[in-house]
Amino acid sequence: IPKAVAARPQVTAFVPVIEGCNRFCTYCIVPYRRGRERSRPLEEIACEVEALVARGVREVTLLGQTVDAYGHDLPDRPDLADLLGRVHDVPGLARIRFLTSHPAQVGDKLIDVVACLPKVCHHFSLPVQSGSDRILEAMRRGYSVQEYRALVERIRSRIPEVSLSTDVIVGFPGETAEQFQSTLSLLEELRFDTVHVAVYSPRPGTIAARTLKDDVPREEKVRRREAVEALQEGIATEVNACLLGQSVEVLVEDKKRGKWYGRTRSDRLAFFPGADDLHGQLVEVQVERTSPWSLQGEIVPSPLGRGSG
Numbered sequence: 001i002p003k004a005v006a007a008r009p010q011v012t013a014f015v016p017v018i019e020g021c022n023r024f025c026t027y028c029i030v031p032y033r034r035g036r037e038r039s040r041p042l043e044e045i046a047c048e049v050e051a052l053v054a055r056g057v058r059e060v061t062l063l064g065q066t067v068d069a070y071g072h073d074l075p076d077r078p079d080l081a082d083l084l085g086r087v088h089d090v091p092g093l094a095r096i097r098f099l100t101s102h103p104a105q106v107g108d109k110l111i112d113v114v115a116c117l118p119k120v121c122h123h124f125s126l127p128v129q130s131g132s133d134r135i136l137e138a139m140r141r142g143y144s145v146q147e148y149r150a151l152v153e154r155i156r157s158r159i160p161e162v163s164l165s166t167d168v169i170v171g172f173p174g175e176t177a178e179q180f181q182s183t184l185s186l187l188e189e190l191r192f193d194t195v196h197v198a199v200y201s202p203r204p205g206t207i208a209a210r211t212l213k214d215d216v217p218r219e220e221k222v223r224r225r226e227a228v229e230a231l232q233e234g235i236a237t238e239v240n241a242c243l244l245g246q247s248v249e250v251l252v253e254d255k256k257r258g259k260w261y262g263r264t265r266s267d268r269l270a271f272f273p274g275a276d277d278l279h280g281q282l283v284e285v286q287v288e289r290t291s292p293w294s295l296q297g298e299i300v301p302s303p304l305g306r307g308s309g
Contacts, residue, residue: 009056011253011262011280017045017083018064018071023102026140026207027169027200030065039071042078042086049090058280059095059251060087067098068105081113088117094282095251095265099125100167103151104142115159121265122159126151127167131186132179135172138212145186152190163266165194168228171221172200173212180224187231193239193266195232199225236292240268243287247300250285252278270295 020034049060062083064070071078080098087096096119103126114120126148130136133144143151155162168183187195199221202209250262250270259271260278271294272285289296 008254008279010052011057011251012059012061013052013057014061014063015045015048015052016040016063017080018067018069021065022069023066023142024140024207026138026212027172027203029203029206032205034065037066037069037073039069039074041074042071042083045083046086046090049087049093053090053092056280058093058282059097060093061097061099062087063099065100066102066105068101068107068110079109081109084110084113084117084120088119093119096120097123097267101126102142103128103148106151106155108154111155111158114162121267122162123165123265123267124155124162125165125167128186129167129169130172130175130179131183132175135175135179138174138208139169139172140207145182149186149190161266163193163268164190165196165267166190166192168195168197169200170197170224170228171216173208173214173216175200175216180227184227184231187228188235191235191239192232193236193268195228197225197228197232233292237290240290240292240295243268243295244290245287247284247286248295248297250283252281252283254279264295268295269293270297272297272299274299 018037018039020037021028021030022037024031052060068080070080070083084096084098087093101124106124106126114122114124128148129139129141131145136144152164155164168187170180170183200214200216202214248264248268248270250264250272252260252262254261258273260274261269261271264270270285284300285297286300287295287297
């Protein structure tokens with residue numbers, strides 16, 4: 001009987017840093033299911049990351065429903081920027097990501113740390129949810145469209161090569177065709193790298209399910225979702241096409257259908273051939289083909305340089 005092939009070590013890992021949520025957005029069940037925010041001690045998180053790196057992990061993603069609320073409930077009140085700095089010091093770790101950020105809680109200190117620390121990927125997940133102030137107010141999101149737009153401008157002015165992803169809910173109770181068009185217009189204006197779109201559905205126990213009528217027909221919700229998807233496919237096609245001919249840094253995660261794959265620092269999926277065992281390595285890939293969803297390329301046979309993707 002042949003010996004079992006040893007499982008490859010994990011290349012990326014998720015590390016929860018804060019549980020629960022205090023914000024009570026009207027559509028969200030998380031505060032009821034997971035309770036109020038509870039941050040893990042900073043050194044406890046750092047020790048977990050060190051243990052993961054010792055097992056072969058090269059990239060960690062720090063997780064929280066509202067990750068930038070981290071630390072406010074701890075005795076010495078560290079924040080996410082402090083945590084990123086501490087995890088950055090872990091030897092052998094190549095990359096750090098974090099999600100999900102709440103637009104009302106992203107401050108200049110965090111933006112500066114992301115800009116300055118080499119291991120922290122230049123990527124923010126910033127759920128906007130709607131391009132209508134009235135809908136944002138009904139969702140209890142805590143910011144206006146203009147405040148969100150100003151945040152994006154602030155991040156991009158500090159980190160010009162940053163990639164941004166967002167979440168959108170369509171068909172929220174009372175959303176008119178005009179308000180939905182405001183969402184499309186905002187997405188077209190801000191040109192996100194990635195947009196995750198969901199059709200609103202009531203979650204029992206939430207404020208929206210108790211107090212608002214789910215009055216947008218299912219067919220219309222689906223139409224709106226498909227409109228967002230079509231718009232974003234076009235935007236992502238154009239954004240990714242700008243990388244054609246450029247070299248990007250890729251952390252190799254595994255092999256699929258004869259090609260290695262991994263993600264760039266901007267969280268784009270990239271595929272490329274290679275005969276060597278590249279698992280867990282940082283490689284430079286020259287982009288030869290692009291699509292809305294991924295990049296295809298060839299390894300650059302030269303010393304690793306910092307990629308732009």
